[in-house]
Each structure stands twice: as C-alpha cells, then as structure tokens.
Amino acid sequence: MTEPRGYAEQARHYFFERPQDEVRRIPLDVDAAWRGADQREASWRYVLNATEREEVRAAVRHAVGTGKPMGGLGTSDLPLPTLAKRFGGWRADLDRGRGFMVVSGVPVEDWTDEEAGIFFWGFGLHLGRPGAQNVAGDLLGHVVDTGEDAADPFVRRYRTAGDIAFHCDAADVVGLLCLRSARRGGKSRIASSVTIYNQLLEERPDLVDRLYEPFCLDLRNEVREGQGWVPVTPCRYAEGALRTFYHSDYFRSVVRHDDVPPFTKAEQELLDLYEEIAARPEIHLDMDLAPGDVQLLSNHTIVHARTAYEDAPGDGARGRHLLRLWLSLERG
Numbered sequence: 001m002t003e004p005r006g007y008a009e010q011a012r013h014y015f016f017e018r019p020q021d022e023v024r025r026i027p028l029d030v031d032a033a034w035r036g037a038d039q040r041e042a043s044w045r046y047v048l049n050a051t052e053r054e055e056v057r058a059a060v061r062h063a064v065g066t067g068k069p070m071g072g073l074g075t076s077d078l079p080l081p082t083l084a085k086r087f088g089g090w091r092a093d094l095d096r097g098r099g100f101m102v103v104s105g106v107p108v109e110d111w112t113d114e115e116a117g118i119f120f121w122g123f124g125l126h127l128g129r130p131g132a133q134n135v136a137g138d139l140l141g142h143v144v145d146t147g148e149d150a151a152d153p154f155v156r157r158y159r160t161a162g163d164i165a166f167h168c169d170a171a172d173v174v175g176l177l178c179l180r181s182a183r184r185g186g187k188s189r190i191a192s193s194v195t196i197y198n199q200l201l202e203e204r205p206d207l208v209d210r211l212y213e214p215f216c217l218d219l220r221n222e223v224r225e226g227q228g229w230v231p232v233t234p235c236r237y238a239e240g241a242l243r244t245f246y247h248s249d250y251f252r253s254v255v256r257h258d259d260v261p262p263f264t265k266a267e268q269e270l271l272d273l274y275e276e277i278a279a280r281p282e283i284h285l286d287m288d289l290a291p292g293d294v295q296l297l298s299n300h301t302i303v304h305a306r307t308a309y310e311d312a313p314g315d316g317a318r319g320r321h322l323l324r325l326w327l328s329l330e331r332g
Contacts, residue, residue, distance in 0.1 A: 078122025171326030186309030
C-alpha cells in the first residue's frame with residue numbers, strides 16, 4: 001500500500017509544489033469559478049443507491065475481518081468494485097472542475113464510530129493519499145467540541161463549538177464524514193477562491209499582485225525549533241489553473257511575533273476585502289452536513305468556514321462529530 005504522507009512532506013507538496021508561470025490579470029472562466037447563488041444541489045450531491053450502500057457495508061465487514069489496524073489497511077482491504085468506478089471522475093472534478101462535492105447515504109447508523117473510521121479511511125485511499133494533519137502525525141481527525149474556550153485566539157477552533165473563519169487546510173483535498181450533527185448551527189460555508197480572485201480583479205486590481213508574494217503563516221501552537229511562522233504564497237497560476245492557499249486567522253495572528261512586521265495599508269485592505277467578498281451571500285454556499293454525508297473540498301480552489309453550533313445539553317460524547325481526512329492527489 002502507499003504510505004501516508006508525513007506532516008512536513010504533505011505541507012511541502014501542497015504549499016511549494018504548486019507551479020507558477022505568471023500573474024493572472026484577467027478573470028478565469030473555468031468550472032471552479034462558481035457562485036453560490038447559481039449552484040443547484042443536484043449538481044454537487046451524489047446519493048448512494050441501495051446496491052452501493054450494501055457494498056460499503058460488505059467492504060467494512062471485510063476490512064474488520066482482516067484484523068489489520070486502520071493505518072495498515074489498503075484499497076484491497078476495503079473493496080468497492082461498483083463505487084470505485086466513480087472515483088476517477090470525482091478526483092478530476094475536485095482537481096480541475098468545480099472543486100467540491102458531497103456523497104450522501106453512507107450507512108453510518110449501522111456502524112460504531114471505529115467502523116465508520118475504517119470506512120472513511122478506505123474511501124480516502126480510493127481517492128488519494130492520506131496525510132498527517134498535525135505534527136503529532138494524526139491521520140484521521142475528529143472534529144468535535146472538546147470544551148476548549150472558543151474565545152482563546154490560539155485554540156484550534158475545530159475543537160470548539162465556535163465559528164471558523166474562511167481558510168484552506170494544508171492538503172490538496174479535505175474530506176469530512178458526518179457521524180452526528182449539532183442540534184443547532186454548524187453549517188459548512190464554502191466559496192470559490194477563483195471567484196473571489198476574479199472579483200478582486202474587477203474591484204481592486206492594484207491588490208492582486210500581492211497575492212503572488214509570500215505572507216507569513218502563524219504556526220500557532222505547533223511551533224518547532226523556535227520557528228513561529230513560515231512564508232506561504234497565497235496564489236500560484238500555471239497552465240490555466242489558479243491554486244490558492246488562504247487562512248484568515250493564521251495570516252492575521254502572525255504579527256504577534258516580534259520578527260514579523262505589521263501589515264501595510266494595502267495588505268490590510270487585501271485581507272479585509274478578500275474575506276468580505278467570500279462572505280457575500282451571492283458568492284458563498286451554505287450546506288448542512290447530515291449523518292452519512294461525505295463532503296470533499298479542494299483546498300486549491302475552495303475556501304471554507306463554519307458557523308458556530310450548539311449541542312443539546314447533556315449530549316456529551318453524542319454531540320456533533322465529524323471525521324476528517326487530508327488527501328494528496330497524485331498528478332503523475
């Protein structure tokens with residue numbers, strides 16, 4: 001089986017292997033340049049049929065029967081002969097198409113959380129190459145409210161019930177499998193970073209060039225060897241494709257470090273306008289993730305956020321719970 005990428009290896013692949021030919025100064029007319037107001041759910045949601053649902057149940061039984069730990073499973077341990085025929089098209093749509101999709105109807109109600117994790121791991125292997133999500137090397141993340149204070153500016157916000165600002169994760173694709181939803185709130189909010197770029201070209205073309213120069217990215221509490229930040233260039237354009245990394249919170253908080261200068265007026269205007277465009281109702285798309293939904297997003301063409309949520313009192317371990325994968329798409 002293909003070995004998962006380590007955290008540093010995956011970051012290098014995602015951040016620094018994006019090709020760059022030129023600064024794009026005219027709007028892009030591509031599938032990835034969508035507006036939320038124009039999207040119809042039937043075009044981005046695929047619902048598993050009865051045959052496919054039974055196939056994934058059988059695949060999980062087979063994987064459990066191997067006795068292997070989750071990280072030791074390969075695609076042959078989670079056979080999906082019918083569903084696997086769709087992965088090529090899904091991969092292409094994420095890489096060079098719309099950049100997002102949802103697969104619904106995964107029978108999580110039939111499984112323990114551990115079994116659901118085995119399914120999601122195998123699903124990810126069929127789509128790409130999993131990678132570590134932090135310096136600890138975690139390969140399957142758990143998006144839950146651990147009770148940490150959302151008011152703490154440096155807490156990992158996915159571990160709280162608070163809202164999450166627009167950002168990308170450090171992998172080609174981020175996948176979420178919903179096990180349990182919140183009583184209220186917790187909407188996934190996504191926007192096309194290509195559309196945001198096009199809008200910037202229209203409204204403030206003088207700011208666009210700055211996106212092709214590095215911003216300092218705060219490492220927050222994952223500092224190693226005394227390094228508090230790394231330089232990351234938001235935009236790279238080559239061969240007709242714009243690939244963007246954006247992280248509102250981590251771009252902004254980095255100025256806390258003594259060796260990082262304050263933002264210039266133009267840089268502050270760029271960050272503010274980028275996020276204001278993403279938040280426009282006609283630009284972004286909100287969706288509720290229900291149990292059994294798998295959301296897949298390209299971190300090159302999508303920025304994503306989350307609204308705050310509330311679990312029912314006493315829910316505890318039965319509150320909102322999503323599993324998360326970071327995947328690399330190998331491009332030969």
